[in-house]
Amino acid sequence: MALMPKRVKHRKSQRGRIKGKAQRGNRVVFGDYGLQALQGGWIKATTIESGRIAAQQYIRGEGRLYIRVFPHKSVTSRPLETRMGKGKGEPDHWVAVVREGTILFELNGVTEQQAKLCFARLAHKMPVRVRMVRRRPA
Template sequence: MALMPKRVKHRKSQRGRIKGNATRGNKVVFGDFGLQATQGGWIKARTIEAGRIAAQQYVRGEGRLFIRIFPDKPVSSKPLETRMGKGKGEPEAWVAVIKPGTVLYELAGVTEQQAKICFARLASKMPVPVRLVQRRPA
């Protein structure tokens, strides 16, 4: 079940530009370890779901997984070999816009070694380079 918003204000959106680093969502808040993006980009809803499944299979019942991103941007495309004009294409996929420093996933209730192994599985599925970060003691 791919993530997507229940309703949106506008059905189609412009591409936009990713500028600067993340100022929100850049710290580990819910878990003990986090997977942080080191570059900006788009992450599709299907990729987020694939990462969730890979992490849940590894963690099983002992840890808790938190997904910190949500795909709320529609990406449209025109069919191949279509002539120019005739308007913008139909929404094809939903993506989450990621700035450098955004925490994508968090894990709680696991050791550091387990978190490293789990996030290594996730990192291979992500379209942006990522790194492991720990929660700072408050």
């Protein structure tokens, strides 16, 4: 089941634009290793879910996976072959708005080699370029 908010203030949102680097959510906090976005973009709820499944299948219960992004934004679409006018389309799917530097996923309780392989599988599914980062010493 793909992620989506329980309720929102407005059903339809404007597109907006993604500028600058992430001010928050750009450090590894919960795990030892993180997957960091190197460019901004939208990540669909189904993409986040497919990444979660790929990572869970790889770590097989010996580590813990943390998902650091949530799809709050609705994306609308009009039916195919519809004439212009008649307003904005209905909400089609949900996306997480990701800025450059945002940590998308974190892993805990696995070796660095396992984390590298797991994040390599995740990186193939992501629509933005990503890299693996280590937790900074406190």
